[in-house]
Amino acid sequence: MNLWQLHIFCRVVECKSFSKAAEAVHLSQPTVSSHIKDLEEHFKCLLIDRLSKEAAPTAAGRLLYGYARRMLALRAEAETALAQHQGKMQGSIVIGGSTIPGGYLLPRAIGKFKLRYPQIRPALIVADTQRIIAGVVEGTIEVGVVGAESRDKRILQEHLIADQLRLIVPVNHPWSGVKAVLLEQLLSEPFIVRERGSGTLKSIQESLGRQGRSIEELNIVAEMGSTEAVRQAIRDGIGVSILSTLAVSEDLESGALKALSIEGLNLTRGLYITRHRQRSLSPLAAAFEEFLKKNLQR
Amino acid sequence: MNLWQLHIFCRVVECKSFSKAAEAVHLSQPTVSSHIKDLEEHFKCLLIDRLSKEAAPTAAGRLLYGYARRMLALRAEAETALAQHQGKMQGSIVIGGSTIPGGYLLPRAIGKFKLRYPQIRPALIVADTQRIIAGVVEGTIEVGVVGAESRDKRILQEHLIADQLRLIVPVNHPWSGVKAVLLEQLLSEPFIVRERGSGTLKSIQESLGRQGRSIEELNIVAEMGSTEAVRQAIRDGIGVSILSTLAVSEDLESGALKALSIEGLNLTRGLYITRHRQRSLSPLAAAFEEFLKKNLQR
DNA sequence: TAAAAATACTCCATAGGTATTTTAT
DNA sequence: ATAAAATACCTATGGAGTATTTTTA
Numbered sequence: 052m053n054l055w056q057l058h059i060f061c062r063v064v065e066c067k068s069f070s071k072a073a074e075a076v077h078l079s080q081p082t083v084s085s086h087i088k089d090l091e092e093h094f095k096c097l098l099i100d101r102l103s104k105e106a107a108p109t110a111a112g113r114l115l116y117g118y119a120r121r122m123l124a125l126r127a128e129a130e131t132a133l134a135q136h137q138g139k140m141q142g143s144i145v146i147g148g149s150t151i152p153g154g155y156l157l158p159r160a161i162g163k164f165k166l167r168y169p170q171i172r173p174a175l176i177v178a179d180t181q182r183i184i185a186g187v188v189e190g191t192i193e194v195g196v197v198g199a200e201s202r203d204k205r206i207l208q209e210h211l212i213a214d215q216l217r218l219i220v221p222v223n224h225p226w227s228g229v230k231a232v233l234l235e236q237l238l239s240e241p242f243i244v245r246e247r248g249s250g251t252l253k254s255i256q257e258s259l260g261r262q263g264r265s266i267e268e269l270n271i272v273a274e275m276g277s278t279e280a281v282r283q284a285i286r287d288g289i290g291v292s293i294l295s296t297l298a299v300s301e302d303l304e305s306g307a308l309k310a311l312s313i314e315g316l317n318l319t320r321g322l323y324i325t326r327h328r329q330r331s332l333s334p335l336a337a338a339f340e341e342f343l344k345k346n347l348q349r
Numbered sequence: 350m351n352l353w354q355l356h357i358f359c360r361v362v363e364c365k366s367f368s369k370a371a372e373a374v375h376l377s378q379p380t381v382s383s384h385i386k387d388l389e390e391h392f393k394c395l396l397i398d399r400l401s402k403e404a405a406p407t408a409a410g411r412l413l414y415g416y417a418r419r420m421l422a423l424r425a426e427a428e429t430a431l432a433q434h435q436g437k438m439q440g441s442i443v444i445g446g447s448t449i450p451g452g453y454l455l456p457r458a459i460g461k462f463k464l465r466y467p468q469i470r471p472a473l474i475v476a477d478t479q480r481i482i483a484g485v486v487e488g489t490i491e492v493g494v495v496g497a498e499s500r501d502k503r504i505l506q507e508h509l510i511a512d513q514l515r516l517i518v519p520v521n522h523p524w525s526g527v528k529a530v531l532l533e534q535l536l537s538e539p540f541i542v543r544e545r546g547s548g549t550l551k552s553i554q555e556s557l558g559r560q561g562r563s564i565e566e567l568n569i570v571a572e573m574g575s576t577e578a579v580r581q582a583i584r585d586g587i588g589v590s591i592l593s594t595l596a597v598s599e600d601l602e603s604g605a606l607k608a609l610s611i612e613g614l615n616l617t618r619g620l621y622i623t624r625h626r627q628r629s630l631s632p633l634a635a636a637f638e639e640f641l642k643k644n645l646q647r
Numbered sequence: 648t649a650a651a652a653a654t655a656c657t658c659c660a661t662a663g664g665t666a667t668t669t670t671a672t
Numbered sequence: 673a674t675a676a677a678a679t680a681c682c683t684a685t686g687g688a689g690t691a692t693t694t695t696t697a
Binding site: 052053054055094095096097100102107109110111114115118119121122125126128129130132133134136137140167168334337338341345346 | 350351352353392393394395398400405407408409412413416417419420423424426427428430431432434435438465466636639643644
């Protein structure tokens with residue numbers, strides 16, 4: 052028994068004729084006969100009375116007809132529902148990301164999402180956390196991913212993934228094979244920092260603060276305007292720095308850079324999926340949020 | 350899209366794994382993969398997220414899952430409903446028939462009915478109309494077919510088919526090729542009658558009565574105890590008679606006997622399907638009644 | 648005799664398999 | 673390195689056809 056046979060069966064009942072039904076479903080009459088026979092063998096009972104004048108369903112046939120019609124109606128419903136769903140999954144979606152997620156996490160995620168829904172036109176806005184949150188508040192950004200929690204009542208946030216900040220050193224550095232160092236050891240090491248206002252710098256400052264230390268105690272040898280610049284500087288042996296492992300994942304995989312922990316310093320920070328509390332999400336934005344959670348959240 | 354693929358799809362959703370689902374439906378994992386792929390191509394969208402940890406339905410997949418479950422539930426319902434129906438269609442059924450229907454109509458009908466429901470044990474009681482109706486009243490007979498209407502309030506009757514009473518003559522008779530004769534011509538013709546009390550005789554008497562004639566005016570040469578005996582007597586050239594065409598259909602087809610009308614004499618009588626007005630019919634008896642109506646009623 | 652359904656047969660599309668590769672942890 | 677899914681490829685069942693026979697009014 053399958054939907055196709057049930058469809059043929061229903062047509063036979065409605066047309067009161069095998070050959071008429073065959074025409075209606077674009078099959079030959081013997082094919083219709085064999086499908087009805089199949090059904091009758093399956094249910095072990097006659098379903099259609101082959102009367103001389105017309106083909107009429109038996110009691111069992113009428114019983115089946117009711118179920119068959121409902122099943123076929125459900126199939127049609129499913130078809131339209133899925134098509135509607137597809138229809139909603141097109142158009143544009145504006146996604147915001149602060150430096151780290153916007154630079155290293157969202158491009159790949161958006162790429163995969165676009166593969167699933169090729170119809171969409173995604174836009175990624177990369178800016179600092181405050182600007183992204185402002186964009187979400189005013190509605191220019193539907194979904195954001197930022198590295199800090201907001202206290203704004205209009206903002207709804209959910210933890211997405213942990214961003215591991217670790218001490219990054221070049222492969223030829225003495226600490227290259229080391230798992231972890233003491234904070235005291237780091238103080239004398241040439242250290243590269245990001246510009247004031249950087250979220251990463253803020254995280255480092257907070258962590259040091261919790262240990263009663265300050266950024267000023269480090270041996271700062273350079274201040275760079277971007278994560279990329281810091282990465283290059285480390286590779287060039289100018290110094291070491293604390294960076295998101297997301298930003299240097301390629302270097303870590305290839306072995307060009309090494310990541311180590313600093314004893315007693317918790318440098319993990321959360322990345323938060325961020326949206327407006329009241330504003331309703333477009334189906335597309337909802338799907339993207341779900342996509343992120345499913346693919347990244349643990 | 351078909352029920353089998355939907356079933357596989359549901360199992361994948363429930364097992365959260367292609368290979369587990371494959372095991373559950375006794376298929377290989379690649380076969381499951383290809384069915385899911387089929388569905389996804391059909392709906393032109395991803396239905397299952399192949400996450401590293403588990404397979405989870407997408408939004409579209411969850412939508413489909415709802416419909417699929419309902420369709421599969423309906424299929425299961427249909428299976429049990431049809432099986433139950435079959436279950437009811439067994440056991441015994443007592444059918445009553447007066448001479449003509451009991452002798453010439455019901456045996457073949459019961460044979461065909463038994464072919465449809467091989468599980469049943471039908472019993473046919475042949476007796477005169479009064480006894481059949483009495484049997485229906487007292488409940489020993491579930492369904493009867495008789496050649497007369499009953500005035501009993503407990504009896505429910507429905508016209509089933511017309512029984513054509515016609516003048517039957519042997520093939521070598523002078524009237525053999527004739528379509529109809531006048532009643533006056535018949536009066537002198539050697540005529541065979543059934544015994545007193547026969548339904549057929551009663552019908553003939555009534556018809557003659559409506560024309561202001563009586564049976565006594567006929568040239569009665571013999572009185573026979575059964576329709577079969579009359580039939581043989583006609584074939585043997587003893588005389589002609591008025592018989593149900595049902596009783597001599599074989600002879601009429603083979604050409605051994607001929608049937609003709611009598612001008613101005615309406616010899617048609619109804620055969621009535623007969624059951625108790627209050628007593629509820631067994632599913633089997635109801636099916637038999639319906640079977641008779643569908644196959645004979647016009 | 649004509650019309651409808653059943654039967655007989657032939658063919659090919661596809662559901663199923665196994666073996667293997669790819670992918671992601 | 674492992675486990676799961678995807679891919680490649682082969683086979684055989686059964687769904688489709690046409691031609692014909694059977695059945696019944």
